[in-house]
Amino acid sequence: MEIRLENLTKVFVDEKSKSETRAVDNMTITIPSGKLVGLLGPSGCGKSTTLYMIAGLLNPTDGKIFFGEDDVTDLAPEKRGIGLVFQNYALYPHMTIRQNIAFPLENIKASKVKQEEVKSKYAEINAKAKTDFESKFGSLKETDATKYAAELEKHQANLEEIKSEYQNELAIAKNFIHTEVEKYAKLVDIADQLDKKPGQLSGGQQQRVAIARALVKNPRVLLLDEPLSNLDARLRLQTREEIKRIQRETGITTIFVTHDQEEAMSISDEIVLMEKGLVQQIGAPQSVYEDPKNLFVAKFLGTPPIAIYNGHIKSSKLNIGKNTVFSSKEFEGQDSDVFVAIRPEGYELSETGKLKIQYDFVENIGRDLVLVAHQENSLNSTFRIILQDIKNLTPKEVSFNVKREKCFVFNKETGERVF
Numbered sequence: 001m002e003i004r005l006e007n008l009t010k011v012f013v014d015e016k017s018k019s020e021t022r023a024v025d026n027m028t029i030t031i032p033s034g035k036l037v038g039l040l041g042p043s044g045c046g047k048s049t050t051l052y053m054i055a056g057l058l059n060p061t062d063g064k065i066f067f068g069e070d071d072v073t074d075l076a077p078e079k080r081g082i083g084l085v086f087q088n089y090a091l092y093p094h095m096t097i098r099q100n101i102a103f104p105l106e107n108i109k110a111s112k113v114k115q116e117e118v119k120s121k122y123a124e125i126n127a128k129a130k131t132d133f134e135s136k137f138g139s140l141k142e143t144d145a146t147k148y149a150a151e152l153e154k155h156q157a158n159l160e161e162i163k164s165e166y167q168n169e170l171a172i173a174k175n176f177i178h179t180e181v182e183k184y185a186k187l188v189d190i191a192d193q194l195d196k197k198p199g200q201l202s203g204g205q206q207q208r209v210a211i212a213r214a215l216v217k218n219p220r221v222l223l224l225d226e227p228l229s230n231l232d233a234r235l236r237l238q239t240r241e242e243i244k245r246i247q248r249e250t251g252i253t254t255i256f257v258t259h260d261q262e263e264a265m266s267i268s269d270e271i272v273l274m275e276k277g278l279v280q281q282i283g284a285p286q287s288v289y290e291d292p293k294n295l296f297v298a299k300f301l302g303t304p305p306i307a308i309y310n311g312h313i314k315s316s317k318l319n320i321g322k323n324t325v326f327s328s329k330e331f332e333g334q335d336s337d338v339f340v341a342i343r344p345e346g347y348e349l350s351e352t353g354k355l356k357i358q359y360d361f362v363e364n365i366g367r368d369l370v371l372v373a374h375q376e377n378s379l380n381s382t383f384r385i386i387l388q389d390i391k392n393l394t395p396k397e398v399s400f401n402v403k404r405e406k407c408f409v410f411n412k413e414t415g416e417r418v419f
């Protein structure tokens with residue numbers, strides 16, 4: 001199910017000061033059907049507000065929300081067909097895992113509805129039998145008694161039929177619930193934990209139960225609000241892989257809210273990067289990483305973070321201080337101060353390299369070696385450079401060539417990418 005937001009806007013007004021917060025500002029995006037989209041950005045950028053408007057828990061100030069062709073902007077949350085998972089799992093502690101997952105079905109499926117129906121039918125038939133009996137009892141003759149007995153028998157048979165119909169329905173409903181619970185428990189890999197209580201499960205397992213409970217209603221859309229925030233580092237990693245797998249297996253359109261860029265990059269088909277209520281960039285994680293539209297996007301994505309330098313373009317040269325990083329036709333005719341940003345993997349050691357950098361120490365983090373470095377023109381007090389091989393690296397000042405595709409140039413006033 002494709003989700004489309006058209007000019008979606010939410011303005012919060014503080015009652016006392018009358019000051020306004022544009023939490024979400026004119027957001028127009030399409031979430032493709034069957035994809036996992038990461039809604040990403042720093043704290044307070046409007047991610048949760050967007051999600052809650054999609055869920056129907058908050059009314060937009062302006063704009064529209066479509067699920068496929070359906071305009072759901074004014075639809076009640078329970079009618080939207082969404083599964084919602086919060087960071088704190090929100091399981092019922094006194095119920096077993098099986099009961100927790102079954103809960104949404106117990107509420108909506110045939111059993112309860114039928115029970116009510118059958119109860120009222122019982123009452124109706126009993127009442128009719130009673131009035132019939134009373135009206136006939138006064139003038140009871142032998143023939144009437146026979147007629148009445150036949151009538152009563154008919155009612156009785158009727159009752160039995162309804163009772164067995166109800167019991168059938170109940171068995172079907174119970175069976176259905178049992179099958180669905182088993183199916184989703186298996187999907188989220190907690191089928192062997194069904195008789196335990198939430199307190200006996202790890203945080204990661206509890207979150208998977210919450211996901212199963214959201215999916216059991218067969219929603220059109222799955223909305224996850226920071227679902228990994230309460231987990232420790234190892235469980236976070238494991239659970240995010242599980243979420244990716246579950247999403248792939250079910251093919252359900254999923255929106256995943258997080259402020260953690262690595263998390264969003266690792267599991268999303270697409271990311272929507274927000275700041276101050278505005279969408280900054282949308283795209284596949286790798287393409288946004290490799291082609292950031294502005295300085296905010298370049299800075300927000302990537303670990304270790306990108307290094308930013310004060311630079312200048314003149315006479316077809318891109319300079320950082322006295323170092324000419326590139327001479328290229330692309331800079332022809334330009335004369336301006338710029339920000340130059342270089343990804344940590346964008347440096348190549350070279351004795352003839354143009355960019356001189358001082359490094360403070362080397363971190364050996366397994367596969368890669370990381371130089372912790374500084375440079376007088378850099379805005380970062382220190383930054384990191386990833387290298388595969390640093391043999392014979394003794395001097396404290398090192399020369400680098402810069403890989404063009406790992407280097408971005410931004411307008412100093414607007415932060416927009418210029419090269």
Ligand code: ATP
Pocket residue numbers: 012013021022023041042043044045046047048049050259
């Ligand atoms: P976080 O990651 O911290 O949850 P977020 O990106 O989800 O942040 P939102 O919770 O959507 O951000 O908040 C966006 C902005 O709207 C913030 O400035 C926040 O203070 C404001 N805001 C959110 N809810 C309300 C509210 N009910 N009343 C007033 N302002 C609100």
